């Protein structure tokens with residue numbers, strides 16, 4: 001039995017089989033980190049299991065991106081431990097299992113390549129830099145179709161809207177058969193009409209058993225869509241079901257007195 005997502009099987013099965021002995025996808029234990037002697041993440045312990053859909057929220061400069069880099073092994077904790085799929089995050093080397101969509105991904109002008117070429121890169125960990133087989137190309141095209149980008153497959157990535165670019169990079173992760181999708185503020189630059197559709201896509205990937213972890217500034221969107229919320233402001237102020245976050249005192253404590261309600265537009 002495996003806790004890996006069913007996306008690779010064509011998504012026919014709606015649930016993820018779990019194995020009692022499978023380690024959490026992400027496990028941070030008492031992690032502290034500072035760029036200087038001042039910690040920006042302090043004593044953070046978080047465990048995320050396969051198939052969860054989690055949003056990290058917090059005010060500007062509260063350590064959200066730093067936390068993502070710690071759990072992806074891009075930064076080494078000053079103290080505590082960070083594990084990815086049961087392995088020390090900095091030593092983790094099965095990069096295809098993790099699809100990371102950074103903020104502003106694909107906006108560089110040095111990237112005049114098409115959506116299909118971007119998504120094709122998702123196969124490289126599996127085939128090296130060799131030629132893709134017909135089966136690999138089917139996986140690429142299915143990934144593009146899953147994110148609703150078939151009509152734009154030959155469009156240059158630099159000629160897409162913010163939301164379309166996000167979809168292209170999610171497709172690259174799907175082509176790599178990622179089990180974990182990590183997104184840093186994915187709806188920045190996405191027009192309001194497309195935000196719901198974007199969350200619909202994340203929901204369907206979650207239904208396929210993919211673990212979804214995102215940083216989101218839109219608190220309303222978080223409580224509507226993510227299943228679990230982690231509210232960070234150097235330390236964790238709240239970690240629980242998103243439905244319980246709405247009126248949480250933690251919201252006011254983490255964001256300050258101006259953010260007592262989610263309808264106030266604070267972020």
Ligand SMILES: Nc1ncnc2c1ncn2[C@@H]1O[C@H](COP(=O)(O)OP(=O)(O)OP(=O)(O)O)[C@@H](O)[C@H]1O
Pocket residue numbers: 035036040058059060061062063064065066067
């Ligand atoms: N490379 C760096 N070197 C030094 N300080 C940094 C670096 N990156 C971030 N910081 C500082 O660490 C703190 C946390 O930053 P981080 O980017 O993790 O916050 P964030 O919650 O993601 O912020 P935002 O919501 O504004 O993107 C901030 O005070 C920031 O200025």
